[in-house]
Amino acid sequence: MALDAQEVAMRMIRTPTLDIACETHGPEGGPVAILLHGFPYGARDYDKVAPVLAVEGWHVLVPHLRGHGPTHFLREDTPRSGQQAALGQDLLDLMDALAIEHAVVAGYDWGGRAACIAAALAPERVTGLLSCNGYNIQDIPNSGRPAPPARELRYWYQWYFHTERGATAMAENPAAVNLLLWQLWSPDYNFTDEEFDATAALWQNPDYAAVVIQSYRHRHRAAPGDPAYDAMEAALAQQPLITVPTVVLHGESDNVDPPENSADCQKHFTGRFAREVLPGIGHCIPREAPEAFLAGLRALKG
Secondary structure (H helix, E strand, O other), X not given: OXXXXXXXXXXXXXXXXXXXXXXXXOOOXXXXXXXXXXXXXXXXXXXXXXXXXXXXXXXEEXXXXXXXXXXXXXXXXXXXXXXXXHXXXXXXXXXXXXXXXXXXXXXXXXXXXXXXXXXXXXXXXXXEEEEEOOOOOOOHHHOOOOOOHXXXXXXXXXXXXXXXXXXXXXXXXXXXXXXXXXXXXXXXXXXXXXXXXXXXXXXXXXXXXXXXXXXXXXXXXXXXOOHHHHHHHHHHOOOOOEOOOEEEEEEOOOOOOOHHHHOOHHHHEOOOEEEEEEOOOOOOHHHHOHHHHHHHHHHHOO
């Protein structure tokens, strides 16, 4: 089912830090699902998921993360941080602004990280978690420990973003960098030019490059965080357990975060748990395997 742009209601939701552009689908009285995109992608990831859920009676929210699309900061002096605590707090702030008591939260990459943080630190707000690629909370205190060389190679773009050369590339031509990442991370996914261009338009946000670069530098302790999130980062440094019902999906062909990386992730989850590896699927699961993503959400509906 393709998304008709005319079916989308776009709302600007004011939080203490941002005006968050949020696409909404389905009846407001239905069970709430918040679908969170990752890097280097955008809200278009859910074009084959959100409308189906809406028909089934869900109230679906697809926010544009900080630095993406029409979302913008309220103050010029707010640090343009992409650190994990900022993403998690944005999700909780969005729920507060909309008076959402609890929801199923789902995502991958940056969005999966925000969803895991909300589930770990505010489990009373999360009725279920769909997390692509397992436990996505970063272990920043131990980020200086070398990974196996093969994994370090997959993360070349992160080391690139640590340089001024990489930061300039992201500021001047994010589409060129991100196109390569799409191709590398999902080698079996034949996306169209139109599909890529629709998402690339969301990277024209004036804060995009700054948020991206800070995110990848901060996780390796190469850039300071926003002091507003120090307390949350301290809590995340403890690698908190996630107690809510969880479905983990992992693409077998994911070429940046291969499925062996989540093979033992169940140790981080204490509630009802299921994990599935998806053959022929890469990094962007809701875009590449919408039916599997939908099935995971339905299993969490309760």
